[in-house]
Amino acid sequence: MRKEASRATGRPTLAEVARLAGVSQITASRALRDVPTVDPVLVSKVREASKALGYVPNPAARTLASARSQSVVVLVPALSNHLFIETLEAIHNVLRPRGYDVLIGNFHYSRKEEEELIRNYLAIQPCGILLTGFDRTEASRRLLEANKVPCVHMMELTKAEDIFSVGFSQEDAGAVIARHLLARGKRRLAYVAAQLDARVIRRGEGFKRALAEAGVDASLELVVPDPSSVGLGGELFDRLLRQHPEVDGIFFCNDDLAHGAIFEAQRQGISVPGRIAFVGFNDLPMSAHIVPRLTSIRTPREDVGKHAAHLMLALLAGAEVRDRTIDLGFELVVRESS
């Protein structure tokens, strides 16, 4: 009498499934992985046996044997923010039902921290990585390259070959806002931004370029590196107004700042949009309810996640991907604040 399986997990293994189905272990393995060279009759036998035993594959064994896990890593610059949450949710919803684990890495808008995360997460041999934007350290790029992990970039677009990206044009969005404020008759326009990352900068560039093209002064801006917050929005608005009392329209790089500014304006008795118009970015749920309701750019956050995840699935399946760039656009939602 041997003390069988003392170290085992107690769960049914592939070998047991194979035995019950009357096939070899490797055939059972292939059947469950949809390898096409298996007789459909055997496949269904294996499927039944698997179900009968309540078999669940052991991901660790799978990873060890194939040198590639079933984990997809998603790196985002922040979590304290509806944007990425919705994107993450969408990614989860696509990938989890298909058996992938989703690992979230928050790099707090720090390229250095992102590099560290990449280094650490590569240890688990992820089968794919979803990244935010293109702005990262050279070392990060090299690590990804060297490990041959499929990557999909979210939130921005590029024309570069060999790069998969899902998002929209930050610059165009900024330009649309500029034209909207101009159409409202505003002429003394400013860009207010915090938490400078590549996307925020690009939005501002689009905004200022459109102003310049319209022959309007595009030099007014108040840009700080601090983390964005509602409180900061109020402060920045107050500061801008002291320095430039003539300002009659502001594009805030995100809704949080705009919300803070709305509260501050309310406290100071400044009429919005009468004296000054506000436009935000991202269209957070609150923006449709705040007084006055905030004009904003609705970004396709959820769709970015969904499409990025599907693109990753295609890459993992080894499919030929024609469109390496998926432009999901954006929408200007005009409300009371402008």
Place this chain on the structure above:
Amino acid sequence: MRKEASRATGRPTLAEVARLAGVSQITASRALRDVPTVDPVLVSKVREASKALGYVPNPAARTLASARSQSVVVLVPALSNHLFIETLEAIHNVLRPRGYDVLIGNFHYSRKEEEELIRNYLAIQPCGILLTGFDRTEASRRLLEANKVPCVHMMELTKAEDIFSVGFSQEDAGAVIARHLLARGKRRLAYVAAQLDARVIRRGEGFKRALAEAGVDASLELVVPDPSSVGLGGELFDRLLRQHPEVDGIFFCNDDLAHGAIFEAQRQGISVPGRIAFVGFNDLPMSAHIVPRLTSIRTPREDVGKHAAHLMLALLAGAEVRDRTIDLGFELVVRESS
């Protein structure tokens, strides 16, 4: 000449570290895991060899061999919400530097979905699970029990033996709010809640109990199962006011609802707190800036994550844990809205 290591990952392995350090593989393994029975001299030799080779342990192999992964699963009812984000961040900050992977499961306030997540995540043999609250299906409980995974429960407290919990008393918090509103001279008080979960219900119970104890009518409430949102807060406030125009104080089960109500009141020209006082729950960042600033309960979300993670570490280390219950308390932040 053998085509050595064709399937290998190319990364250095424990065997190479052992060879370089001049010890057996198992000794190297023990040295790197801080098993105490290894000669300190050998430990440092192994450490050096490991560093020299840039060795990173393979988590899959480790999991397979030990039948336990380095992953900690965290199950939360929602992500669209600052609360859990901050808690998750804190958990990450504690566990990741110690080599654990943190897997997040969002069960969308659904016990059924939570059960499914538990079932699925057990496949990866997590070394621990962090749960939100105690309210789950019998099957979930059995699964956790049967798999002998250490569990820590967050956000609520219990006196039950053998259950580790980190949080605060939801009921007491509700009671504190009731007493605060009473102290403000309000007498027609209502509880407005959405997204009913165990904690929201408990808050309401504490609130109503405190009212009853003070001899005040505790029957006024508007409670709906829909997902909580800013918009819903406005609607519920409007509906309540039509049905009970005499209401002079409302406890909203969370800040989102309260924010929506503030906007709605503003639109209707209703004075807050003059005619009616508002109190929220959670103290989201926005609550300190909205007009009027919102009185709320500041919950120790970050600390809950931190303490829960440390408790988990203690359990994983096999330490003797004396206090199975960690009460982190809460704080009533009184502002303009009451």
Place this chain on the structure above:
DNA sequence: TCCTCGTAAGATAGCGCTGTCTTATCGAAG
């Protein structure tokens, strides 16, 4: 001096899968 015992190091044997090579089977071509 011999023997026991506690401790540290090593040898061994897997954990549960999948990559790769080999073998069986069958139909088509010569």
Place this chain on the structure above:
DNA sequence: CTTCGATAAGACAGCGCTATCTTACGAGGA
């Protein structure tokens, strides 16, 4: 009727680590 190639199924080995058992060794007691 034989040979060949394509295809499906299986045998085999091993991914990189750790649990477990075994051995070596020195200290302490009889």
